[in-house]
Amino acid sequence: MAFFNRKKPEHTDISSIEMPAHVGIIMDGNGRWAKKRGLPRSAGHTAGAQVFRKIARYCNNIGIKYLTVYAFSTENWRRPEKEINALMKLFKEYLEEALRDFRDDCIVMRFIGDRSAFSPALLELMEENEEIAKDREGMVLNIAMNYGGRAELITAIQKIADDVRNDKFSADQIDEQMISDYLYTKGQPDPDLIIRPSGEHRTSNFLLWQSAYSEYVIMDVLWPDFTEEHLNQALIEYANRNRRFGGV
Numbered sequence: 001m002a003f004f005n006r007k008k009p010e011h012t013d014i015s016s017i018e019m020p021a022h023v024g025i026i027m028d029g030n031g032r033w034a035k036k037r038g039l040p041r042s043a044g045h046t047a048g049a050q051v052f053r054k055i056a057r058y059c060n061n062i063g064i065k066y067l068t069v070y071a072f073s074t075e076n077w078r079r080p081e082k083e084i085n086a087l088m089k090l091f092k093e094y095l096e097e098a099l100r101d102f103r104d105d106c107i108v109m110r111f112i113g114d115r116s117a118f119s120p121a122l123l124e125l126m127e128e129n130e131e132i133a134k135d136r137e138g139m140v141l142n143i144a145m146n147y148g149g150r151a152e153l154i155t156a157i158q159k160i161a162d163d164v165r166n167d168k169f170s171a172d173q174i175d176e177q178m179i180s181d182y183l184y185t186k187g188q189p190d191p192d193l194i195i196r197p198s199g200e201h202r203t204s205n206f207l208l209w210q211s212a213y214s215e216y217v218i219m220d221v222l223w224p225d226f227t228e229e230h231l232n233q234a235l236i237e238y239a240n241r242n243r244r245f246g247g248v
């Protein structure tokens with residue numbers, strides 16, 4: 001990792017750092033984790049889902065206000081049917097458990113992405129989780145399911161075009177704030193920090209608009225092996241970065 005853009009003095013533990021308001025996590029590496037153990041890819045997803053639950057709770061406990069996890073992308077439909085079916089089954093199990101699980105943590109569940117592709121049963125669980133949690137006061141947990149940054153922008157542009165056609169406003173009134181307000185993350189701060197385990201150096205279509213000035217921390221750990229300590233390391237790395245937003 002390059003250290004050119006570090007602040008001084010360096011932070012070495014999380015007790016002294018200013019928490020990022022919004023953290024994004026690309027939960028990647030489940031398949032490789034399973035392969036290393038001679039297991040089917042679905043076993044990696046099962047292990048990854050357990051880590052998701054633990055890390056979501058931890059983020060809430062340490063005072064992160066918004067957490068967005070990338071669970072399934074618009075491109076993940078390209079995977080073999082067997083893997084997709086296993087993932088859908090896992091989502092269903094987790095969303096059933098989440099109705100109870102996140103209650104004591106006061107976590108507010110939200111889903112971002114195009115829901116139209118999911119089964120009625122899964123859709124109902126997503127809506128139920130959102131409804132049951134809407135008055136809670138803890139961390140907002142966005143689960144990105146059938147999410148793609150480009151698809152999100154296309155949907156936003158179509159809605160804006162409709163509103164221009166219906167004379168709600170004129171095209172020259174479109175600005176950054178308006179575009180943000182047409183995205184799934186409307187009303188939420190942009191992610192300060194995006195963590196990508198599994199060592200891949202790419203966005204894979206995650207929060208394209210919102211991540212314009214996010215700090216990326218790429219980690220050489222597969223998601224099912226990710227622990228609270230890895231999250232702490234990413235937070236410390238983030239705290240030692242010098243964010244300039246184009247200034248000096």
Ligand code: IPE
Pocket residue numbers: 027028029030031032033071072073076087198
């Ligand atoms: C991330 O892990 C989970 C999903 C994309 C659903 P992967 O399944 O992409 O794991 P790798 O990258 O193949 O190891």
Ligand code: IPE
Pocket residue numbers: 026027028029070071072073076200202204
């Ligand atoms: C990104 O991981 C999507 C999720 C983690 C849900 P992928 O495994 O799909 O990304 P690529 O294919 O390596 O870019």
Ligand code: MG
Pocket residue numbers: 028029030
């Ligand atoms: Mg992957």
